[in-house]
Structure formats: structure tokens, C-alpha cells
Amino acid sequence: MPKPKGKGGKNRRRGKGDGEESKRELEFKEDGQEYAQVVKMLGNGRCECFCFDGVTRLGHIRGKMRKKVWITAGDIVLVAKRDFQDEKVDIVHKYTADEARNLKQYGELPENARINETAVDMAMADDNDEEDIGIAFDDI
DSSP: OOOOOSSOOHHHHHTSOOSTTSOOOOOOOOTTEEEEEEEEEEETTEEEEEETTSOEEEEEEOTTTTTTSOOOTTOEEEEEEOSSOTTEEEEEEEOOHHHHHHHHHTTSSOTTOOSSOOHHHHHHHHOOSSSOOSOOOOOO
């Protein structure tokens, strides 16, 4: 039987931070790029993104970000539009909540952009009527 040589494998290394969470420079959009909010995760590195130009597109997480940057519904991301497919975009960068707030202050994001809200929160905000969850109780 082989003798144990190290202190664990890749699962041990996975928990270590690579120092990227420290202060980083805010990335603004360039030509061919757009800000978007992830509406729904579809699996296989794809998601439904609502671009702030008013169009919902299919987003694809680029290979450099896969398994390194975790993207969830409600995240603000920077996407690169494809020249040959208007309905698809590539996710290039994920903004933290603080960075998204800074973008909103600079006027890059529209005022109606919601930061740190998932698709469930957005759907619940659309229902402005009283607390009705679809169950009716008779008064006794």
C-alpha cells in the first residue's frame, strides 16, 4: 500500500481562496458588450440573461469562468454580444453586489435594476396584491 505523502487532494485545495476577492478595478462595458442580469440558470454552463438594453438572451458562461466563478440567478454580469447570433451572449465578468451598486451610482445600470434579488424575488414583486398564495380559507 502506498504511504500518504501529502495533506489531501484537489478537494482540500478547492477551499483555499486565490486572493481575487480583494479590491479589484471596476470593469466597464466596451463596444459589443452589455450589462445583464441572470434570470434563470439552465444548466450546462448556460443561463437566461435579461440584458439592460431590453432584450432577454441566452447566456453562455465562458470556459475561463466555468467552475471558478459561480453564477446564480439575480447576479449582475457583463456579457459580450455575438456578431453572428443576436439571441446569444457570452458571460465575460461577474460583478459583486458592491460593484453592481457602484455601477448603478455611476449611471451605467438603469435605476430599475435590482441588485441581489433572485428570480423568485422578482416574480413576487410583480404580484402587488395582498398576501395571496392561492389558498382560500372560509371564516368560521
